[in-house]
Each structure stands twice: as structure tokens, then as C-alpha cells.
Amino acid sequence: MDLAKPAMWNSLIGNIVKFTVLFLLASNQDFGITGVAIAMSTGVILVTLLHLATLKKTIRFFIPPRDLVKMAVLLGLASGVGLLLKSFFLTGGGG
Numbered sequence: 001m002d003l004a005k006p007a008m009w010n011s012l013i014g015n016i017v018k019f020t021v022l023f024l025l026a027s028n029q030d031f032g033i034t035g036v037a038i039a040m041s042t043g044v045i046l047v048t049l050l051h052l053a054t055l056k057k058t059i060r061f062f063i064p065p066r067d068l069v070k071m072a073v074l075l076g077l078a079s080g081v082g083l084l085l086k087s088f089f090l091t092g093g094g095g
Helices: 004-026 033-059 065-090
Strands: none
Touching (some): 004 033
């Protein structure tokens, strides 16, 4: 498909944004290590979206709406379970 050059640019853009966010948030004492996690997540999500946009432009790739709904439901369920486990262990229910 000859998409190495766009993939490289996507990764470069994502890394520049990640480094900028990392510098801004990690150097702020209010964020600390949480800022690092936010920056890393921002970089991964941005690169993924840029790759998806490249594929959509090149081969007209798309994710069916039904699959998007499934992903949203799973994300919600995973978040809910995570919050339940967090409250369970923080309140001393875990031992």
C-alpha cells in the first residue's frame, strides 16, 4: 500500500505532541506522574487516530457503527468494573 511515509509522519506528529504534553504536565506539581500517564495516553490515541485517518483516505476504511457501539459499551463496562474494584479495595473490602 506504500503507506510507510504517512505512518512515519503520523508517529512523528504523535511523539511531538506527546513530548509537549509530557513536558507541560509532568513539570507541573499538581499532575506529577498522572501527567505522564495523560501524556502517554494522548500520544497513543493521537497516533491511532492519525493512522485511522490515513487508512480511511487511502483505502476508504471505516469502522461499522455497530462495532463502535460495542466498543463504547465495553469501555463503559470496563470503567464501571474498575471503579467498583477501586472502591472495594479502598474501603478495606479486599482484605
